[in-house]
Amino acid sequence: MGQIENQIKDEVTILFAGDSGDGIQLTGGQFTDTAALLGNDISTFPNFPAEIRAPQGTVAGVSGFQLHFGSVELFTPGDHADVLVVMNAAALKSNLDSLKKGGIVIANIAGFDKKNLRLAKYEDGVNPLNDGTLDGYKIHEVDVTKITRETLKESGLGTKVVDRSKNMFVLGFLYWMYNRKLDNTIRFLEKKFSKKPELIESNIAVLKAGYYYGDTAEAIASRFEVKPANIKAGTYRNIMGNEATAIGLIAASQKTGLNLFCGTYPITPASDILHFLSKYKNFGVKTVQAEDEIAGICAAIGASFGGALGITTSSGPGIALKGEAIGLANIYEIPLVIVNVQRGGPSTGLPTKTEQADLFQALYGRNGESPIPVIAAQSPKDCFSAAYEACRIAIEHMTPVFLLTDGYIANGSEPWEVIKSEDLPDIEVKFAEPREEEDPAFLPYKRNEKFVRPWAIPGTKGLAHRIGGLEKDFETGNVSYDPENHERMVKVRQAKVDKIADYIPEQALDAGEDAGDVLLLSWGSTYGAVKTATKILIDEGKKVSHAHVKYLNPLPKNLGELVKKYDKVIMPEMNNGQFIKIIREKFLVDAIGLNKIKGLPFVTEEIVKKVNEVLA
Amino acid sequence: MGQIENQIKDEVTILFAGDSGDGIQLTGGQFTDTAALLGNDISTFPNFPAEIRAPQGTVAGVSGFQLHFGSVELFTPGDHADVLVVMNAAALKSNLDSLKKGGIVIANIAGFDKKNLRLAKYEDGVNPLNDGTLDGYKIHEVDVTKITRETLKESGLGTKVVDRSKNMFVLGFLYWMYNRKLDNTIRFLEKKFSKKPELIESNIAVLKAGYYYGDTAEAIASRFEVKPANIKAGTYRNIMGNEATAIGLIAASQKTGLNLFCGTYPITPASDILHFLSKYKNFGVKTVQAEDEIAGICAAIGASFGGALGITTSSGPGIALKGEAIGLANIYEIPLVIVNVQRGGPSTGLPTKTEQADLFQALYGRNGESPIPVIAAQSPKDCFSAAYEACRIAIEHMTPVFLLTDGYIANGSEPWEVIKSEDLPDIEVKFAEPREEEDPAFLPYKRNEKFVRPWAIPGTKGLAHRIGGLEKDFETGNVSYDPENHERMVKVRQAKVDKIADYIPEQALDAGEDAGDVLLLSWGSTYGAVKTATKILIDEGKKVSHAHVKYLNPLPKNLGELVKKYDKVIMPEMNNGQFIKIIREKFLVDAIGLNKIKGLPFVTEEIVKKVNEVLA
Amino acid sequence: MPEVKEKKITAKDYASDQDVKWCPGCGDYSILKQVQSVCAELALKKDETVFISGIGCSSRFPYYMDTYGMHSIHGRGPAFVMGLKTARPELNVWMITGDGDSMSIGGNHFIHLLRRNVDVNVLLFNNQIYGLTKGQYSPTSEKGKVTKSTPYGSIDHPFNPLSLAMGAEATFVARTMDRDPKHMRPILIEGEKHRGTSLIEIYQNCNIFNDGAFFPFTEKATKADNTIFIEHGKALVFGAEGEKAIVLDGFTPKVVSISDIAEADLWIHDKYDRVKASILTRFFDDPREEGALPRPFGIFYQENRSVYEEGVTAQVERHIEEKGSPNLDTLLEGPNTWTIK
Amino acid sequence: MPEVKEKKITAKDYASDQDVKWCPGCGDYSILKQVQSVCAELALKKDETVFISGIGCSSRFPYYMDTYGMHSIHGRGPAFVMGLKTARPELNVWMITGDGDSMSIGGNHFIHLLRRNVDVNVLLFNNQIYGLTKGQYSPTSEKGKVTKSTPYGSIDHPFNPLSLAMGAEATFVARTMDRDPKHMRPILIEGEKHRGTSLIEIYQNCNIFNDGAFFPFTEKATKADNTIFIEHGKALVFGAEGEKAIVLDGFTPKVVSISDIAEADLWIHDKYDRVKASILTRFFDDPREEGALPRPFGIFYQENRSVYEEGVTAQVERHIEEKGSPNLDTLLEGPNTWTIK
């Protein structure tokens, strides 16, 4: 057979799919790390089933990991896969849609036996590998299970253990396909199994078997090379969104010298923030897994009252429970960061899927006039700066702050240029000073030029004072039922939040001219897809610009001016239209929504298509 | 002295004020009933202190009852009082602002002794009765306490008991002033004290003493007469808002034959709905005072699942706790009425004061896309029809429905023409029919032309099915993680709510031409003040119209068209601007807000003033 | 005339058409099977039976029963039960909950359900872990437990669910385990028969995140020495050969060799005795510790107390008797009217 | 050199400048007075003391103390306490709650506080009614109670707060009453000394909505026969002349005449004995009933168990010892980096 061709590619998307038990996430993670270390730009998107271990072999049990890597800058995990790796029939069934026309399928044929076909609910006698389903794709079948077992037949390990390493075969094979070295993964295996040397050996053996299989099997005509990306010089690491959020919070606490206190309750997809934070006790981080979300936030408020940096994390249904306490934090005027890793709703909804439908809940989900700043992260690494910035605003403006991320970026990962602690922006913390008896009375609600009241913590001499949820006097903070005072307080709480606009950057364009036919106005995790789409449209010569809003409340001061310079404003959101309502209301522009509510992120082409429709 | 004049008045506002323990609410209530029985139109506004019994004599402890009665139609309890009755110095201090220039003050001088002046925080030696404070008013001083004691000195009753009847003196005196008969109150006393005949006697004696005092004391120059109002012939009763809500709910349950189940938790100012409902057990009404608001709503959902009419009632902070469960009811698609008697916020806020700041909470206060119909009541009696209509929509459209009232109309009262049960609109209830084994499978989420799914209650043969908070398949209702299905479900839940617009009346004008300079667009309890203001403005020749929106979600289909016909749209709200955001966003009109956030209802002149400013 | 025999109902008839999606090997399967089989044994009417749950792996249970069902929100199951039973007292209601669902977020509803004594069978699947959210510790996890959220070990002193239930006025308190279906069945049946809230704690193995938490009690090698099966009217004896017994030394329970004591001195289990039942719920030692008391399984306590929803219904009925049938027109009219002509 | 004597701190020093706004005659006044006076007696530092409450009449308490304070939201006091104490273990924290606040909406936080054993003094003002919302029944109201929300009498079986606390792993359980300041003071002091959650239930008269609920225990004519004051190491005797005693007949407590029994047979109160303390919490009869057991007042139970926030702090400290001081740059860098040139 012919020689193996070596094709150079700018970017490649691989989608690994298999049973929850197949080690798909680990495989994807390893390939990601290796690609990153080689200097590719990367973007990943894991996709979990809702069940812990849904019955093996079924569509419900399929776990996926999509990885986009390239020698060019990337902002999404890829619209469609170039290569789809499937460990069983169910994985093929549920992921074939995501494969590019003409793409490569690598199928573990052991996963297409009668039993697996039945579990995947193919009709009797039908096998997608040979019934024409895959016409137009390049199929490569391997009996991964068999080869793995053969590789390890001398190892003395049980079948169960042996079978568990079959993901290494796939990984080795893909390393071969994409001209990668094995050392990073070998190092990883050595560390992971340091206490079980027999597993180091066996896994490396299978990894190599996969690699050599590429060399010897003659079925694959091409290998591919993806050169290092031409990205800014510097030191990089790979980071997941939830991890970035956790690190951002810790960084803010370290930078300010405040102890971090996180009061929370587990919920998908936010739990990992707790898991990360709870590891860093030596940073003075205290995490409390409370009895419920209400206790979590109330504990965080209690800690903030005591002078800690109070944090609470959750997802939609848990945030719903916090509404009353958020109102209290609002009237207490105390620092607090509320992280909502959004997921599909309403109600329990789609716990493992992504969505942006909790913006209104953040803005309005409690009784009375209770304005709260809202910041949204735009990508896995941006979770760091968004979290850090949320802390800054909470502390400097004495207010609860909402940080919105979502399942997509929380579990996704991308390279992140390592930042030095000294390069982090300053955050000003000032506790109220002790007071002697002869000093004038302490006024806990007297405001500074930012309309911010003092943070007076227990243990400070002479500042004993009481705060509560009843309306309070404008300066003393004592309970006040006075009608004029109430209106004044409602207005000043609003003014305090509005004033933050003076302390955040003006809205910049991400791409395009500062006037034109279409402005794509996005927020949150749609960033990558919209950015990529804008690039395509501009390259096509369209007069399209892109602005991405990070500060959802208060809005950047120049935003109204900015949006009015375009003929049309298109607002992609993974919800039924929320931020668009704010823009329409505030600026009276007839913005057009582009809404996707499928528990999945936008793909670039959906955005390109919409813009072209509007332009037509 | 000269003869006592008898003036005819179209309308009069009396404000009774005194200590919480002074029987102010009872006095006001009696005068109201008597005026109503005579055929006056009336409107009342009680105003309680936040404490149960704040220290006697202090401003914090003042309780007020404002009563507006007239021979013309009335829609508010009056902007300013013609007569202010004060039982002590604190009552004068905190209510003088509400008295018309030149109005009458009736003061119990026993309440202006040194102790009371001090408690009311007047400076030493200052007495507002004689320091010029009341210049320009007509003052009438009576030593109510002394006369009461003298009247009853032979009664053998203790001083405490005697003093408690001093409100009857005031009532008697006002009956005299306004030419009223005593019989209604005498009948009331006979009933109230049927088990303590000595109290019947003593109270009647003091009541009469007050009346005769008017006859004999020569200080008051005029008596007044307010003729019966020229209102529609019919049988009337007096009704408070919370009572009207309760009766509306019971009426809907009786009319449909569904049992009423109310799961709730006490909170001011909503508790009275529970108190009323719990009395009507013979109507099959079951009330559960649950352990908290969450349990209250969940119990109501459970009852609805069982085929009852599930209701939950609360106020702002309690509603905040219900967000997660409301989301569940939304995805369950099950009838449920959520009553929010709004009060001053945020947080605990001003529990006994009124506000309209929970509209956004009703619309958006939960995670995910979770649209819910919202109806607002406009006056005490309108609470009946709004509650009834909320039940109709909940049942016919299988959805949770928000009913918004507020502290102002919940505690206020007005006459209400008695409606016959047969005249109540029909409400269609259809439980899904039993199914035999051979019948096609039951599809719990299959929708009718209104996009409404069947209500299949336990105990029905062959309809066993499961519902849950996870996203469900479009027809079977089984758990579905399918991306397309999710989007379809989000859209159809929205479409179902939007569709309700086909089953509600189009928006009508309350007054004015169907185009013009200004449209006053109001909702909820501002109705009376806006209506009265509009009348004044139209009488002045201004091109002003008034539309009052009862259905806040979905909006009446013609509303957009309607608002666009006016040069300016002014939207009065007792919040910092909420409904206005909806109108601006939906119709892109530059509506102007008129906002009052003082825990108090609008007075007419505030609205007139604003319109004149805008017109200027 | 020959009797027409109805087709005998079987456990399978209670299985819904949905695929069961717990992890292979999960203890939940065994409980599902026993419940279905008990339903068949008691021939419960599918159309009049409702399973209600909160959120958690265990709380997926209702989807697998071919009865009416509500999978609700986390921790609030008892409130849905209370509402449904109050509205429809004639229904047969079961509640499924986990240790996180009932002891953590739902603790308050749980204790209020018990004090109200709503007539429902509560199956508390205790796996001492949060399964569905992938392995955080729960309020029943032992102190020091290393989990995803407690990488250096948990600090909280755990609840003893049955002891808490006793303090919360429970009227039926029992414990069984996933791996002993023969023991589970009669407990389920007694629970179903009890009028009021029947609390049945079921030790359930989560083989993914907390495998073996109960092995000392469930596995052959250790079971006999670490467990004691209590039955009303029977002595507290245990051990492979029934060779050990529990006696009270004052108020302190002690393990003795059965040969060392007179029959009259044996502790005879009396499920109606609150104090003794309370002591039994306090048999809660770590089985790995020296001198640990065996863990009891069976019905600890039972009390006959009025049922909440019956009280509500009785009040409605009494009120109708006293006040007569409702007349909507009278209500609409109110106590005081006047007429304008 | 003469010692400079500091001005002696008095109860008044702990009073804030706010007017106290409870109803005249409310039992809350007496409790406020005792707390202020105990603060003075123990010379608690105002600047290091925090009073935290939920919502209710009783929960207005912090406004009246010249210390730091949080009036929070209904039922959630324990969570604020847990957060504050975990962040700042050195502070002296008191929690004020009502029977609605702690037993109804806040029941879950309450029991979790107890099991975690956060070091806080919890004063539970039990007036068996919702005061602030003007008179609905509470979870401690007796069955059949007629209130605004139960015009035909309540149906729910009430909680026994101390029994619930025992079931929830409380480490300090006591009861006192508003009308016996002499009894209240030492209990408050003992509670303050206890390390862990000190639960002190205080019977408090709401003279507006539930006047006299505790008169059988608090008023002279009936007090002696209806109450028993328990003290560690002392016999359970009561009655105007100390003429009656409690003994246990098996597990059943009985009232006997002191002259009828030998001293050795007296029940000596042992606050460290969980079983006996549990039995004592079950002395919960309606005093108007024939043969009612007297209601105990005093410290029922005390246990020395590790304190939650200390565990958290210890873990942090141990971790710093093991891993060294935090280095933010290392954290930012993560385990794996690569460099692009």
Ligand SMILES: Cc1ncc(C[n+]2csc(CCOP(=O)(O)OP(=O)(O)O)c2C)c(N)n1
């Ligand atoms: C309001 C809310 N908070 C948190 C969650 C996330 N959550 C789902 S199940 C669960 C705990 C499950 O533990 P358990 O009740 O013991 O059930 P198991 O899975 O172990 O059977 C949590 C925290 C949720 N679904 N809703």
Ligand SMILES: Cc1ncc(C[n+]2csc(CCOP(=O)(O)OP(=O)(O)O)c2C)c(N)n1
């Ligand atoms: C979330 C919420 N629900 C309800 C209320 C209304 N509320 C205030 S205090 C209270 C109960 C008070 O009873 P208790 O705790 O016994 O205190 P007390 O007034 O008797 O001292 C209630 C229901 C509230 N403020 N917040």
Ligand code: SF4
């Ligand atoms: S995670 Fe544990 S409890 Fe949940 S299904 Fe799997 S084994 Fe069962």
Ligand code: SF4
């Ligand atoms: S209502 Fe009762 S508890 Fe509240 S302040 Fe008045 S007397 Fe005290």
Ligand SMILES: [Mg+2]
């Ligand atoms: Mg569990």
Ligand SMILES: [Mg+2]
């Ligand atoms: Mg109370």
